[in-house]
Amino acid sequence: MPTPLSKTIEKFPRVRLGHSPTPLDAAPRLGASLGIELWIKRDDCTGLAMGGNKVRQIEFPLGEARSQGADTLLITSAVQSNYVRVAAAAGRKLGMEVHVQLEERVPGVDALYRASGNVLLDRLFGAKLHTFPVGEDEPAADASLDLLAQSLADEGRRPYVIHLAPAHPPLGALGYVIAAEDVLTQARDLDLEFDAVVCPTGSALTHAGLLVGLRALGKEVPVYGVCVRRDAGSQVERVRKVAAELAAMIERPEAFNGDDIQAFDGVLAPGYGRLNDAVREAIAMAARQEGLILDPVYTGKTMAGLIDHVCSGVIAEGSRVLFIHTGGLPALFAYGDRIGNWLSEVPWGQGEDR
Numbered sequence: 001m002p003t004p005l006s007k008t009i010e011k012f013p014r015v016r017l018g019h020s021p022t023p024l025d026a027a028p029r030l031g032a033s034l035g036i037e038l039w040i041k042r043d044d045c046t047g048l049a050m051g052g053n054k055v056r057q058i059e060f061p062l063g064e065a066r067s068q069g070a071d072t073l074l075i076t077s078a079v080q081s082n083y084v085r086v087a088a089a090a091g092r093k094l095g096m097e098v099h100v101q102l103e104e105r106v107p108g109v110d111a112l113y114r115a116s117g118n119v120l121l122d123r124l125f126g127a128k129l130h131t132f133p134v135g136e137d138e139p140a141a142d143a144s145l146d147l148l149a150q151s152l153a154d155e156g157r158r159p160y161v162i163h164l165a166p167a168h169p170p171l172g173a174l175g176y177v178i179a180a181e182d183v184l185t186q187a188r189d190l191d192l193e194f195d196a197v198v199c200p201t202g203s204a205l206t207h208a209g210l211l212v213g214l215r216a217l218g219k220e221v222p223v224y225g226v227c228v229r230r231d232a233g234s235q236v237e238r239v240r241k242v243a244a245e246l247a248a249m250i251e252r253p254e255a256f257n258g259d260d261i262q263a264f265d266g267v268l269a270p271g272y273g274r275l276n277d278a279v280r281e282a283i284a285m286a287a288r289q290e291g292l293i294l295d296p297v298y299t300g301k302t303m304a305g306l307i308d309h310v311c312s313g314v315i316a317e318g319s320r321v322l323f324i325h326t327g328g329l330p331a332l333f334a335y336g337d338r339i340g341n342w343l344s345e346v347p348w349g350q351g352e353d354r
């Protein structure tokens, strides 16, 4: 008998921060308009500082930070990063000083993007903001953060760095192994069997965590990752690396098969953090049919990917589909002008039906 998953995960230090389990909600009107039975895992409701998937993810790095006696937390990501906002809140909650490095990943942004949404919250939490003008270079961003950590250590602080590139153990993915267990328990209680799971895939901690978690728990349901950051080829490699490492960490190497990764980049253009019509329409549909808020960078794209998969038949009509709502709501306000301009141009009824 293998060790139960919960026992294996217990070996990793963890700081509990999130509300759990998050709700599993039916979305009957949006589902009906797409010809599927749609359910939403409400990880936008993880609680801390406006929630989202990063609350599940940060519990493990923070557990390690605490076990090392760290007093200063460092993190690097995009300007409107939800991870940075959650790290700032969580670090403060644990009495730590927080340094964040904001990377210029999105071209042509406006003043609102730099000041509102997550940036406003980072400042509210009293995080020290540093800039990183290079957009797409994760190893360089990590190296720059390590330098900052070194200078803080020289001043007598005890820094802990949350790295971005996959050169470090994917501790955050453990949070999504737990989420997989959470979903299966809720599905069992409701007597539900899902035909497909759809989630965003960026750093791949969510995607890999769900995939390995579901397989380790004996579920073969397809997990469709919708690319929010890089093309499908690179993303599959990213998920493969994270998932293999994660499966080894939880002592379930057999729970991962390298051919079992689905990543779709058909709604990614024009790139990370940038809107397109399919995304805007998905955001409007969820809002107008379910009163559900999606964000422009991640969940809006993911819903657009789900809609695409239903239209193209990858997800068959009548399927029971689970959408993982990973949060990201503060970013909506940072994109407020662009979304607002679009809303003034579209007919009132758009998004209500297809």
Ligand SMILES: *Cc1c(COP(=O)(O)O)cnc(C)c1O
Pocket (backbone or CB within 6 Å): 052, 053, 054, 081, 082, 083, 200, 201, 202, 203, 204, 205, 206, 207, 295, 298, 299, 326, 327, 328, 329
């Ligand atoms: C970070 C983020 C994602 C991407 O998740 P990864 O685990 O990095 O792949 C998706 N949705 C939201 C709202 C996020 O903040």
